[in-house]
Amino acid sequence: MDLTYILIANSAASVVAPDWVGLAIASIPLWLCAAILTARRLGQVKPLLTAAARLVAQVVLLGVVLEWIFANPSPATAIGVCLAMLTVSALTVGSRGTSRRRSVWGLRIEAFLAIAIASLLTMTVGIRLALHVEPWYTTRTIIPLIGMVLGNSVHGVALAAERLESELKADRDRVETRLALGATARQAALPALRAAVKAGLTPTINSMMIAGVVSIPGMMTGQILAGSEVAPALRYQIMIYFLIVSTVCLGVLIVLRLRLRRYFTVDHRLRVEMLDDRDRSE
């Protein structure tokens, strides 16, 4: 789901967009792939076609919703949509892999808070100070922007939280050795925190490293396809990367700070029961 294409929808000059027949033709290679996978009995046909069907349904639904949202800009709509996107983002945290623990809801609430605070700060800078959007609830601008910011933040926050837990588990004896010598919770968990920050930031940093060299970033691509000049498109892209990386960074820092309060008591004691797999799925 790439919301970037709608950002510059009003730059109508030389816009080329596929019609429904064009889309059907564009799906031919996909059907070809499905046929090869079937013929070779390699599997993944069902997930591939399910994903394609879901993509079409979800994006069409999104289009309908966005049409309504853009047609009815108001502070309530803007805040409501942002909160809904934020909630869905936070719900995806902890839904993967090993997180079956009852405290997964605690993690989701913390992720919600972390991403909310981080994105509020960065979006305020982006929308009010950098773009001078008037009024601030111009949904056509802020919804695509916050969509991109949230998509990246939730990924970074989830990776950081997962890594913190796995590091504390793997290094529990060393964490307690540090505590036993008189370290604070933060001092004792510092190597785990460093690993978690690295895990959370690396995808975004890597994406920035290769942006414009190995890949043409999505937003820039969307704007150029939508008919924008290259110069404003690249400025937009740079700005969105600044917003994304700072939201990810702030979100990771906040969520790790909140997580640390769960894993340690105020008396700098490691709550080993929080790391014990036997406590899971209760």
Add this chain to the structure above:
Amino acid sequence: MNRRDDWRPGLPLRLLGARLRRGGVNVLDGIDLTFEPARSYVILGASGAGKSSLLRLLNRLDDPTEGSVFLGDDSLTDRPARTLRRKIGMVFQAPRGLPGSVAENLLYPFEIHGLTRPPDVVLSDLLAEVGLDRSWLDRDVSALSGGERQRLALATALAADPEILCLDEPTSALDPAATRVVVELLANRATKNGLRTIVVTHQREHAARFGAIAVVLEKGRVVDLGPTSEVLARTAPAAWDPTEPAERSDGS
């Protein structure tokens, strides 16, 4: 929060009705015990008796589910945990050591407490005291054997200058010569610095050398307490020491 940050040496450490519950089981089940000043203690018992859990209460790595631990007249929870842990040190069983060099391990207590870095000679002296080579300061911990790491952990704990040191099976990975070094070191520190030690072991042959007073734990309860020689004389060896031959198990 009004907490005592001062440290007055020579206070007894008392457990009153200390119970520790884990996963629905009482790991410690109502421990009443006093560790008097100027005495060394050894805690004996079979695996799972609660020996290590008892040590963790003294260093506040765990707090009792019920009951209390007192230092003098104050509950341990009335003191900042960090000050307490500096003065009531802990050496874990089979420590891995902290990542980095031997010197970085020895300097860690200074770093976390914001103390001035001591000269290398002080660190080398600590190494020599535990029977490690004085020149190993730059050696990476990953290059050390289990026994060497055990002694490095002891040296690191001593670097924090504790008054009471809790040691969990401190010689489990050591050969007889290295064990002798550790035993003598603890005795010397007790004489010169007033170090009080509480040593957990299930090795009967080391018990008398580690503590004048022995505490025997069984299923989380204190089942015997007294001068170590007397406790050893009246306890069936194989009751808690798996290294003892089975035929001697009726020799009480």
